[in-house]
Each structure stands twice: as structure tokens, then as C-alpha cells.
Amino acid sequence: xxxxxxxxxxxxxxxxxxxxxxxxxxxxxxxxxxxxxxxxxxxxxxxxxxxxxxxxxxxxxxxxxxxxxxxxxxxxxxxxxxxxxxxxxxxxxxxxxxxxxxxxxxxxxxxxxxxxxxxxxxxxxxxxxxxxxxxxxxxxxxxxxxxxxxxxxxxxxxxxxxxxxxxxxxxxxxxxxxxxxxxxxxxxxxxxxxxxxxxxxxxxxxxxxxxxxxxxxxxxxxxxxxxxxxxxxxxxxxxxxxxxxxxxxxxxxxxxxxxxxxxxxxxxxxxxxxxxxxxxxxxxxxxxxxxxxxxxxxxxxxxxxxxxxxxxxxxxxxxxxxxxxxxxxxxxxxxxxxxxxxxxxxxxxxxxxxxxxxxxxxxxxxxxxxxxxxxxxxxxxxxxxxxxxxxxxxxxxxxxxxxxxxxxxxxxxxxxxxxxxxxxxxxxxxxxxxxxxxxxxxxxxxxxxxxxxxxxxxxxxxxxxxxxxxxxxxxxxxxxxxxxxxxxxxxxxxxxxxxxxxxxx
Amino acid sequence: xxxxxxxxxxxxxxxxxxxxxxxxxxxxxxxxxxxxxxxxxxxxxxxxxxxxxxxxxxxxxxxxxxxxxxxxxxxxxxxxxxxxxxxxxxxxxxxxxxxxxxxxxxxxxxxxxxxxxxxxxxxxxxxxxxxxxxxxxxxxxxxxxxxxxxxxxxxxxxxxxxxxxxxxxxxxxxxxxxxxxxxxxxxxxxxxxxxxxxxxxxxxxxxxxxxxxxxxxxxxxxxxxxxxxxxxxxxxxxxxxxxxxxxxxxxxxxxxxxxxxxxxxxxxxxxxxxxxxxxxxxxxxxxxxxxxxxxxxxxxxxxxxxxxxxxxxxxxxxxxxxxxxxxxxxxx
Numbered sequence: 001x002x003x004x005x006x007x008x009x010x011x012x013x014x015x016x017x018x019x020x021x022x023x024x025x026x027x028x029x030x031x032x033x034x035x036x037x038x039x040x041x042x043x044x045x046x047x048x049x050x051x052x053x054x055x056x057x058x059x060x061x062x063x064x065x066x067x068x069x070x071x072x073x074x075x076x077x078x079x080x081x082x083x084x085x086x087x088x089x090x091x092x093x094x095x096x097x098x099x100x101x102x103x104x105x106x107x108x109x110x111x112x113x114x115x116x117x118x119x120x121x122x123x124x125x126x127x128x129x130x131x132x133x134x135x136x137x138x139x140x141x142x143x144x145x146x147x148x149x150x151x152x153x154x155x156x157x158x159x160x161x162x163x164x165x166x167x168x169x170x171x172x173x174x175x176x177x178x179x180x181x182x183x184x185x186x187x188x189x190x191x192x193x194x195x196x197x198x199x200x201x202x203x204x205x206x207x208x209x210x211x212x213x214x215x216x217x218x219x220x221x222x223x224x225x226x227x228x229x230x231x232x233x234x235x236x237x238x239x240x241x242x243x244x245x246x247x248x249x250x251x252x253x254x255x256x257x258x259x260x261x262x263x264x265x266x267x268x269x270x271x272x273x274x275x276x277x278x279x280x281x282x283x284x285x286x287x288x289x290x291x292x293x294x295x296x297x298x299x300x301x302x303x304x305x306x307x308x309x310x311x312x313x314x315x316x317x318x319x320x321x322x323x324x325x326x327x328x329x330x331x332x333x334x335x336x337x338x339x340x341x342x343x344x345x346x347x348x349x350x351x352x353x354x355x356x357x358x359x360x361x362x363x364x365x366x367x368x369x370x371x372x373x374x375x376x377x378x379x380x381x382x383x384x385x386x387x388x389x390x391x392x393x394x395x396x397x398x399x400x401x402x403x404x405x406x407x408x409x410x411x412x413x414x415x416x417x418x419x420x421x422x423x424x425x426x427x428x429x430x431x432x433x434x435x436x437x438x439x440x441x442x443x444x445x446x447x448x449x450x451x452x453x454x455x456x457x458x459x460x461x462x463x464x465x466x467x468x469x470x471x472x473x474x475x476x477x478x479x480x481x482x483x484x485x486x487x488x489x490x491x492x493x494x495x496x497x498x499x500x501x502x503x504x505x
Numbered sequence: 506x507x508x509x510x511x512x513x514x515x516x517x518x519x520x521x522x523x524x525x526x527x528x529x530x531x532x533x534x535x536x537x538x539x540x541x542x543x544x545x546x547x548x549x550x551x552x553x554x555x556x557x558x559x560x561x562x563x564x565x566x567x568x569x570x571x572x573x574x575x576x577x578x579x580x581x582x583x584x585x586x587x588x589x590x591x592x593x594x595x596x597x598x599x600x601x602x603x604x605x606x607x608x609x610x611x612x613x614x615x616x617x618x619x620x621x622x623x624x625x626x627x628x629x630x631x632x633x634x635x636x637x638x639x640x641x642x643x644x645x646x647x648x649x650x651x652x653x654x655x656x657x658x659x660x661x662x663x664x665x666x667x668x669x670x671x672x673x674x675x676x677x678x679x680x681x682x683x684x685x686x687x688x689x690x691x692x693x694x695x696x697x698x699x700x701x702x703x704x705x706x707x708x709x710x711x712x713x714x715x716x717x718x719x720x721x722x723x724x725x726x727x728x729x730x731x732x733x734x735x736x737x738x739x740x741x742x743x744x745x746x747x748x749x750x751x752x753x754x755x756x757x758x759x760x761x762x763x764x765x766x767x768x769x770x771x772x773x774x775x776x777x778x779x780x781x782x783x784x785x786x787x788x789x790x791x792x793x794x795x796x797x798x799x800x801x802x803x804x805x806x807x808x809x810x811x812x813x814x815x816x817x818x819x820x821x822x823x824x825x826x827x828x829x830x831x832x833x834x835x836x837x
């Protein structure tokens with residue numbers, strides 16, 4: 001069986017997600033579909049799954065043209081997708097989940113015996129021992145993922161797509177899943193494995209298909225290619241715009257973090273943050289970067305370690321005390337943690353400063369609130385119909401600026417940005433970076449966490465590398481090409497020539 | 506033509522925005538014609554007096570619902586507030602020889618402090634343990650019902666309160682019933698708190714998105730305790746008025762009041778999902794419920810029919826609140 005894509009184009013209003021993508025795949029092999037965020041991986045998956053239709057070009061299965069109007073049509077053709085989000089129902093058994101909506105029946109009643117027997121048979125042919133009577137919620141993450149794949153396989157698919165199946169798994173679980181996927185090859189189907197983790201694809205894939213900015217970059221057997229080449233294919237020649245010359249860290253330490261440890265997520269994190277510095281934290285998904293920021297801000301508990309701000313040790317870790325120490329955090333999930341969507345722009349710009357903008361201790365100062373909101377809207381160039389429109393009506397970029405403005409109104413000493421550029425357009429991204437640089441010149445220190453490595457290189461004075469919850473070292477963005485940075489995040493090893501050295505004035 | 510269209514749209518949006526008030530006015534007009542005694546000062550003062558007990562509680566309930574929670578315990582709080590006050594009046598003078606007035610005041614203070622503590626209990630377990638407020642306050646409802654029964658021994662404590670206590674329920678200042686005055690005072694206090702203070706803003710934030718509020722440095726527990734405590738204290742005041750009117754107290758006073766109280770809040774436009782709502786809306790909802798009860802009584806509608814009509818009203822109010830935004834979007 002052969003699957004081919006010919007000159008696939010997919011346009012969205014204002015942007016081309018896929019531009020003339022062509023490739024061929026054949027059964028009995030695992031293909032790793034790779035690319036950085038926004039490269040068009042997900043768009044391609046959705047096309048195969050019938051969720052969206054191509055603007056132009058064609059998909060061929062053994063020479064036959066495929067036109068899917070709905071996901072069901074793709075499913076009927078034998079194209080089955082296992083998405084990142086788990087779609088299992090936790091309170092039901094493994095068998096029920098596998099045969100959801102098509103449980104074997106005896107007359108009008110469910111035939112439980114057959115259901116368990118068939119489920120057991122399926123799981124056995126997949127070579128795993130999971131009890132079909134177990135409840136999903138009692139399984140570990142990788143077992144759940146395997147049940148999900150088993151369900152997909154029970155449709156006897158021709159093509160199985162796995163969308164980052166390991167992203168939710170712990171390190172030791174990944175191996176179990178990978179060996180499971182390798183076995184799938186024996187079933188003579190095409191497995192398309194979407195990932196951004198290099199070590200995995202080496203273990204699991206036969207060939208890689210690389211996309212970058214919606215373009216097909218190449219298709220190569222895994223055996224013929226080394227990591228450096230793969231990264232190069234993923235990122236291409238990156239020309240970095242550079243931060244302004246006058247964004248330089250001061251000489252005094254604003255915050256020192258010592259031995260911070262949160263069981264299972266990060267251990268023994270120690271670093272200093274200088275005045276006006278823009279400090280990046282790089283690391284793969286699950287490296288503990290977000291958790292570290294949240295712990296410093298007091299949003300989550302941690303077990304060991306200390307944080308000193310301006311020489312004063314923080315005794316109580318909760319957002320209230322950290323705000324009092326002059327720290328602000330723009331959280332990772334903008335819509336669920338950053339703004340209150342149903343409330344107005346004005347309200348959302350005034351939550352962090354709720355205790356400051358008062359007459360006496362308890363009465364709200366309406367005038368100060370309005371002034372502050374106006375100032376932030378002006379300074380950050382937030383584009384809104386008016387102050388009273390709910391935040392839910394704003395674009396992602398403007399929402400993010402509202403989150404930032406909310407924090408700038410406490411006149412912070414330290415700003416923690418967690419994925420501030422996620423889901424916002426290029427222009428807004430650039431404006432967010434400029435806000436960081438401007439803050440830096442005014443003496444605000446910044447910690448910036450991002451999945452987008454080129455952003456870190458562009459924006460930061462110094463980059464910490466986190467790998468499996470440990471601080472692997474610090475890198476000088478001026479000496480570090482993007483593929484090296486990527487390799488550092490993957491391996492946790494930092495070549496001496498790119499290690500950050502403090503410039504002595 | 507254009508201008509007309511624009512005006513038409515503006516009018517439609519105005520109507521949608523004030524739909525409850527408009528329906529209320531139509532209802533009042535209808536009742537004025539149908540029942541000649543409806544539109545008199547005396548009758549209106551009666552409406553206010555009748556609705557005052559549930560009304561004061563509705564303002565607290567508004568805060569709780571805006572904060573994204575619910576309080577089902579208020580009926581039992583009404584009962585136990587009266588029982589505690591009456592119990593003090595019955596026993597303290599005999600035990601320590603203090604005056605009846607002092608005993609009544611001590612009893613009332615105890616009830617207020619008790620309800621404040623109850624609010625703290627509700628808020629603490631909701632926030633710290635993530636228990637649903639529905640269950641916490643349902644348990645409290647049963648518990649306090651039983652506790653009130655234990656304290657009063659299952660029989661009304663009657664005729665033990667001082668005469669002045671009676672005034673809280675039936676007294677008048679000039680021509681205005683004291684319960685109506687209490688209702689207006691609590692309305693003004695709640696209106697001020699929710700519109701002009703830090704804690705009021707925090708209530709909206711916590712109800713809108715508790716996690717975002719927490720990360721913005723808002724103390725979620727304090728905020729919820731405030732709402733639950735306000736509701737319980739207001740329910741205690743409602744309980745005083747109730748007991749004062751009949752000069753007795755027993756465990757089944759206030760039973761089932763939560764239905765009317767929550768109805769008033771919801772009819773007033775407060776969203777059960779939290780984060781949205783207005784005290785002034787609740788005032789409107791209270792009057793609405795009062796007017797309907799009063800009008801139906803004047804028109805000799807049976808009690809059972811009154812239930813049917815009130816239920817329909819509640820249902821339609823919520824249905825409306827779901828479709829209003831969509832309708833509005835369609836128009837504009």
C-alpha cells in the first residue's frame with residue numbers, strides 16, 4: 001500500500017499553512033513527521049484525518065484519489081489518528097473504551113464476555129498485558145496511550161497517525177511505548193509518527209519527513225542522517241534579529257535562587273538574576289521550566305531551596321507575598337490563568353494592583369484604576385474597541401498584552417514570562433519582546449521561558465538550559481547557533497565554547 | 506431609513522438589556538388594573554415587608570453566586586438564629602439574673618458570631634479541600650436543622666423574647682415597616698461593597714476565574730469566606746426579623762427559603778457560572794418575586810398555582826439569560 005501527497009496547498013485567511021507539499025510513503029514502515037512549532041505538521045495530520053480539506057493538490061492511496069469531506073470518510077478509508085489529548089473515558093474499563101459505541105451485543109444486551117475476550121485478544125496481539133477489565137483511571141500514562149493505540153488498531157487501519165504520543169509520558173514510560181510502536185510495523189501498515197524529540201525518532205522511525213514553515217524540506221532514511229543534519233533541516237538558516245545593544249545586565253544581583261527542588265519535576269536549581277537582565281530558560285517539554293517559574297512565584301509548592309530577592313529571603317511562598325516582593329508572572333495558559341475572559345479590559349489590567357489602587361485600605365480608587373488602564377493601553381499599544389469590552393473579544397496578542405499590562409501596573413522588579421509568545425502573531429510577539437527590552441532598560445529583570453529557541457536567542461542576555469529537571473548549564477546566545485542550543489536541550493551537555501561568561505566591565 | 510434602522514436596533518438592545526425591568530413594569534400595570542388595591546402605598550409597604558426576610562439573604566446569596574459558589578444552608582441558618590436568640594432569652598435571665606434585654610442582645614450576638622464562623626467553615630473547606638459548595642452547605646443545612654431542633658427541644662420557644670424584639674418584625678418608623686428599612690440598608694451596604702471596594706472586585710475575579718485571580722495575588726479563601734459569612738449573617742438577620750414577627754423560634758423556620766432566594770438572584774441577572782451579576786439586579790428580582798406573590802394573593806390564585814407560576818418564571822429567566830447574549834449579537 002502506498003500513500004502519496006502531491007503539491008498539497010492549504011491556505012488559511014492571511015497565511016499559507018502548507019505550500020506544495022509532496023511525498024510518498026509505503027506500508028510496513030514508520031515515518032517520523034517532524035518540524036518545529038508552526039511548521040505545518042498538525043495541518044498535514046488534519047488533512048489526512050479529513051478534519052480539513054486542502055486548498056489545492058491531491059492525496060493518493062494506491063493511486064486512488066482521496067477526497068475527504070468529514071473525519072468519518074477518512075476513518076472509513078482506514079486512516080486512523082491518535083491525538084495528543086487523551087480521548088479515553090477514565091471511569092470505564094479498557095474493553096469498553098476499545099469498543100466504545102460498538103460493544104458486542106447479545107440480542108439487545110451488551111455481551112460482556114465477548115467484549116472482554118475480544119479486547120484481551122486485541123491487547124495480546126499488540127503484545128501487551130493489560131487487563132481488559134481494568135478501569136482506565138487506574139492505568140499509567142503509557143498504558144493509557146497503548147489502549148488508545150489498540151483502539152485505533154481495532155479498526156484495522158491502513159494508516160495510523162500518532163500525534164506526539166510521548167508528550168505526556170515520563171521518561172521510563174517512553175521506552176515502553178517506543179518498542180510498542182516499533183512492533184506495529186509488522187502489521188504492514190503506514191505509521192506516521194509526529195514528534196519533535198530527536199532521540200525518539202532515531203529509535204522508532206525508518207524515515208523522516210521534515211516540514212518547515214509549511215514547506216516540504218526533505219524525506220530521508222533515518223540511518224543516513226545525523227542529529228545535526230536533522231536540526232538543520234528543521235530550522236534552516238536562521239537569521240536572528242538582535243536585541244538592542246543597550247539591553248545589558250547590571251552588575252548587582254536582584255534575585256538568587258538556591259537549591260530549589262520540587263519532587264519529580266526539578267531538582268537543585270541554583271542561579272542568580274542580575275538587574276535589568278533578560279534571562280532565558282530553554283528546555284524540552286517536561287524539562288521543568290514552567291514548574292520552576294511557578295514555584296519561584298509561589299503558585300505551586302516546592303520542597304527544598306531558598307529564594308532571595310534584593311538580599312531579602314522570601315519566607316512565605318504564595319503569589320501575594322511574591323507580588324509584595326515585586327515579582328510578576330504571566331502564566332503559560334493565557335486564557336485559563338492569565339486573564340478573566342468575561343471581564344473587561346479595564347478590570348483585567350487592574351487585578352494584580354488591586355491592593356495598591358485603593359483609598360484607605362478597602363475602598364477602590366476608581367480614578368487610579370481608569371488612569372492605570374489608560375496608561376497600560378497606551379504604553380503597550382493594546383488595540384481594543386473600548387476599555388469595557390470583555391477580554392474574550394480580543395485577539396491573542398492583545399490579550400497577552402493585557403496580561404503583561406496587568407503586571408506592569410504593580411511596577412515590578414522582576415517579571416517572569418512563561419511562553420508569552422504562544423498563539424500570538426509575529427507582530428505582537430515582537431512587541432512583547434520590545435516590552436521586555438524596555439523593562440530591562442528601566443531596571444526590570446526578566447526571566448523568559450519559551451519553547452521557541454530562536455526567540456530565546458533573539459531576546460535574552462543569557463540562557464539557562466534545563467534538562468530532565470536539572471540545570472544543565474548556561475549558554476551565551478551570542479556564541480550559540482540554534483542547532484547547538486537544540487542539541488544542548490536534548491542532551492543536557494553544553495560544549496565549553498558556548499558556555500556563558502560574564503563580561504567584566 | 507438608515508437612521509430608523511439604527512434606532513430600531515438601539516431600542517431592541519435597550520429592551521433586551523432591561524427585559525426583567527420591563528416585564529416587571531408590565532406586570533405591575535396589569536395588577537394595577539386587575540386588583541384595585543394593588544397600587545396603594547400600604548400594599549407596597551406590605552410587599553417590601555413580606556419580602557424583606559428573604560430579600561436580605563438574597564444580597565448575600567448574590568455575592569456567593571458571583572463568587573462561583575452556592576449556599577443551600579440559609580434556611581437552617583434562619584431557624585437557628587431565631588432559636589439561639591430565643592434560647593438565650595429563655596434561659597440566661599434565670600441562670601444569672603441578667604435582664605431580658607441583655608439576654609436578648611447576647612443571644613443575637615452569639616447567633617451573628619456563629620453564622621460568621623459558619624461562613625468561614627464553608628469557605629475554608631471549599632477552597633482548601635476543593636469540596637463542592639453544594640455539598641458543604643447541604644450538609645450544613647441538615648446539620649443546623651437538627652441542631653436547632655436539639656436546642657429548642659423540637660417545640661417552638663414562644664413568648665420569651667422582650668417586647669422591643671417584636672418591633673424588629675412589626676414596628677414602623679413613621680409609616681415604613683422596620684423590616685423594609687433593614688432591607689434597604691442591607692441593599693445599600695451590599696451595593697457599596699460589590700461596586701466600590703477591593704473585596705467586591707475580588708469576589709468578581711474569583712468567580713470569573715479563581716486560578717487567574719489567585720495568580721494575580723487575590724486571596725481566594727478570604728474572598729469566599731467573606732461571601733459565605735455575609736450570606737450567613739444576612740440569613741441570621743432574616744431569622745431575627747422572622748422570629749420577631751411571631752415572637753417565637755423553632756427549627757423548621759426558614760425551611761425551603763433557598764428556592765425563593767436563589768430565584769431572586771437569578772431573575773436579577775446573576776449568572777450561576779460566576780463572575781457576573783449585580784446587586785441592583787437582585788433588588789429587582791426580590792421585588793419581582795414579592796410583587797408576584799402579593800399580586801397572586803390579591804387575585805386569589807391558589808398557593809399551588811403560585812408555585813407553578815414562580816417555577817415557570819425562574820425557568821424562563823434562566824433560559825432568557827442564556828439566549829439574550831446570542832440575540833443581542835444577532836441584532837448588533
